[in-house]
Amino acid sequence: MKFSKLVASAAILAWASAANATETLSMWYHGAGNEVESKIINQIIADFNAAQTDWKVELQSFPQAAYNDSVVAGALAGNLPDILDVDGPNMPNWAWAGYMQPLKIDEAKIANFLPGTKGIWNGQLYSIGLWDAAIALTTRQSTLDELGLRKPTADAPWTKDEFMAALDAAKASGKFEYALDLGTAWTGEWYPYAFSPLMQSFGGDIVDRSTYKTAEGALNGEAAQAFGAWWQGLFTGGYAQATQDGADRDSGFASGKYAFSWNGNWAALGALEAHPDTVFLPAPDLGNGPKIGAASWQFGVSATSKHPEGAAAFIEFALQDKYLADFSNGIGLIPATPTAAAMVDNYKEGGPLADFVTYSSKFGMVRPVTPGYVVQAKVFEKALADIAQGADVAATLDAAVDEINADIEKNQGYGH
């Protein structure tokens, strides 16, 4: 009798401890080397681990420059974590390649998130971001005054003619080495992120988004050709540098080398520090409305995760306004929700960077949502760099279209 009681007690204890067992969730994040970012993500993990007993998240941080390669290698070796973060435009590729699975979270909780923070592919949510980034035309109020220029607003942005007149005025003043800093020193994703919206404002695009099966007509159509000619004119006209020194990109606006700088909100506080009268103007309307790039880093669940519900629980936990505000305060990015923005001095109404929230929500446009984007981005970058260096616009865009279409064909349409 005693023995059977003992066995029964042991069985109950074993069942109870199994029921209460804490499962470990592995997580990869791109913030290694960034002390502030690491501190915030570690705090979220510590809070999550302390708030419940079902899951314990363990973080492995990677340097950003090596992150994508590490994930691809991890996927090849069958060694992906439960939770990973992904740069917004890469998400469709990772989902298509089978690295990620749809993210099952309460979508009511992300209803008020900025559109660029939601990673949607094939009609399903795969990733969600705690922040977004935005670009503005950075200049000084004193420059606008000296050149006699109207200050554009989100409701009344500069037209193409006004924008060119502003560049002409800056050039004619003789006060600046170049009228416009485009950031051509930054290669890679900067090109499609910063410059493809300018093409979209002309009416062109990297790829035909209605089918995602061709770039014909989008990247080499009339609007794209007009953009290409305008883009080349910025360099041949002496408004901007086709080849820029990295140091000029970092400090050229602060030192007065440029009148206008096409730059992101992450550089905004530095600009304000250098010139307290810095203003952040909306993108010009080049014919089809002002456009800027959207979508930054987002969280998702790997396809091989054995605990997608735990991974989703962590991601849902991280979406609290206080964490959105912490990230914004820490690394200067735009909080994903208006309520979190109101908690951040820089982005609350009347804050020095509040315009970026408006630009992000009004003009933000995600890059082509297709697995082929990773290739298309590189083709687009090369085409723009070549045109900036004087290559024939029509021939270069036609060649880019051929390259993109060949890649789409090679990959059987990427599932579109």
Added chain:
Amino acid sequence: MAMISGDNHGLRLAVRYTVLLLIALIFIFPLVFMVMSSLKPDQQLLVDASSLRAFLPVGDISLNNYLAAFERAPVGLFVFNSVLVTGVTVALSLLICSAAGFAFVFINWKGRGVILSVLLATLIVPFETIAIPMLLMVSKLPWLGMDGLTWGWLNSYHVQIIPFIADGLTIFLFVQYFKDLPGELIEAARVEGASWWQIYRRIVMPLSGPILATAAILKFLAMYNQYLWPLMVTQEEGYRPVMVGLQYFFQLNIAWGEVMAYLSLITLPVLGFYLYLQKAFIASIASTGVKG
């Protein structure tokens, strides 16, 4: 007459040393730039970069970049990992590749010519082309360690060491060197009844100082500069080497002073190792030149 000849000699020496000095400066300037820049704040570094001040310890000099580098990344851990992986690989490589070279040159066995040709052919295969098959292979291999039998070599030191112990270039270097050793020595030893192991250890190896130094330096540099492979196989920070660690410093706004401080720190082991083996390395290059 003698005076004119003496003047000419002096002039020739002066020209020669001036040219040598200029060449030396070209090679040493990047290192001086790196060290000097590591002592300056970012803004000054960028301004100085366009003038000779870039090579001088002037302005706001401090060790702040070094302190910041240690705060940003576990520099000591990365250097330790690299030195450990590199040191063990170099030691094992010298042993295995010299033994292979010995077998190719001194031992008569069927097919050695074909196998040596195949080994040499591997020199034309870039590592990038075999990286992914290797990754798939090592991710499934068994390993018997402190935790018993485990599957998959990822996130370990041995995954960074074992695939690089033997390589065609190092074996080829030993083969070429051994071919020039006097064959009579080996024959005499065989007549005296020495085993192959004794000949390898007592006769060939003591005569191979220069080639050991050359092979060690080349292997050291290749291993210390490894980036792609460790990036693919080490997801855990605890096993990452210095070159992967360098990426910690390339954030959106790059802190160039910290980059230079980190580079200065990770260059020290390479310089130390080279200086230690310098004489033997030069002797090896010189003797190769004479024979060639």
